[in-house]
Amino acid sequence: MIEAVKIWNEPNNKSHWDPDVDPEWLLFADMVRRAGSAIGRAAPGLTRVLGGMSPIDPSFLARLERAGALDMVDAVAVHGFPLDWNLWAIDEWPAKIAEIRAATDKPVWVTEVGVSSFGSEEVQAWGVTKTAGLLKGQAPRVHWYSLYDLPMEWGATTRHKEAEGSSYYRHFHMGLLRADGSPKPAVEAFRALDGQMGICQWFHYHDPRLDDAVRWLKELGVTKLRTGLSWADSFRDGATDWFDRQMEALADFDTTITFCFTPEHRGIQPHHSSAPQVADEYAEFCQAMVERYVRPEQRAAA
Template identity: 60%
Template sequence: MVEAVMLWNEPNNLSHWDFKIDPDWKKFAEMAIAAGKAIRSVNPELPIVLGGISPIDPNFIQLMGSHGILNAVDVVAIHGFPLDWNHWNVNEWPAKVDEIRAVTKLPVWISEVGASSFGAEEVQLFGLQRMSELLLGNVERIHWYSLFDLPASWTATTRHKEAEGSAYYRHYYMGLLREDETPKMAAAEFPEGLGICQWFHYEDHRLDSAVEWLHRLKVRYLRTGVSWADSHRENAELWFDRQMKALEPFNTTLTLCFTPEHLGIAPHYTSPPKDPNTFAEFAQWAVSRYAPAPVRTNSAYAMPEEMAAPSVLR
């Protein structure tokens, strides 16, 4: 079940949104607000989450407020990895949450938190235990990143790739499970109430195994995504349908992001789109198909037949 939809991922991170093209984030705001309206037209009750920010920056949330985005969403989200990439101590997590709460009345979710086993599995286990102690009960939704290690043959989504040194290679060790799907030390200590963030690539071979492991770990809350860029692949709709059908048992936050190259101002998945309404159309399609409003007889919220999952994928 899709419990929320998230607009983009890390919009204040150059690896995910090209703010050299959009330095004041006005194009992002236009796109997000248009998508929010499109989603409300399909399912007005579905919570909309602003893409989790990284770094955690209250000034960015205030900027989003000045652009009107906070009026278009129901939740803001943050990401933090103090044992791997952030320049703050793990024990500062509650203070980081409070920094965001100080500038918005919206609920704050943590849509990515994690620790790599790059140096040692014991470090990841410590990170899981300490961050769970600090955050469970303080924040409504927390998604641990991630279930699987990134396969060594795949490319991590970062700006400078291998030039980042060990910071880049940590991306490959964030999972509770190794690439061969054997569990690490932290998997045995995964706490009740903590969610998982797991991205699935197009036709990802790990999908069925992921579902099995999510059940084994007693995970209720999941964050994943469907890629706007991938929606233009051949048979994308079939893959998305299979993915979302497999994930129905979980309360899922569905992230929508990644610009198709031919629709971007620049030919890159981080680029603002030439026309913000193209993302809104994709968001409307995704929600119509995977999170439509419940049909209520004799209700203004009953979905007209003509709104049922139009296909914008090609």
């Protein structure tokens, strides 16, 4: 079942929202308000979560609040990777959550947290246990990113690709499982948490790992899952069939769905990170997905 929806992903990360197109995030705030309102009409009471901040930045949240973006969301989210990309130590996790709590009265979710095995699989396994201990009781939802390593041939969704050096290559080593599906030591560390953390796993269009992912998630005792439905993918041939297959496969989990990625032909600039030409088109996509995949009885209960 869908228990929450996320409006966009990492809006203060240049790889996901282009500040050259929208330097003050006013277009983003307007898009969030429109999407949040549309989701609310489709499923009153369904939790709407602001796309996870990366980096964690209370001043960015204050900017969005001034622009009215928080009026149509019920929670805010943060993403953190202190052993890979952030300029703070892993032990600062509670302080980082406290910074955001002090800036808003909305619940704070941690919808991506992870440690890559780029340098050491043993360090990643340690990071699973350490992170879980630091975040226990700190947030209503904590999602480990991710179940699978990203296959090198697929490429990572970043702005400057290989020019980022080792920062780019860490994207390919965030999974509990290697790209071929074999388990890393981190699998047993995660299993030992007994459901304390959920998983964030993005599925690519016609992702061949979907069925194996469901099997692994159930084996690891995961009940809380975060994934996404791509607005850009919705324009592909057969998109609805793929979305239906993905959502049917994930029906046994309490799922948070992220709606993101601008279709190139609908962006102010032809890029997935661009603000859309017409914000209502994104809102209409969000509403259509909620109406299709949030069960009628759940909408009625909400």
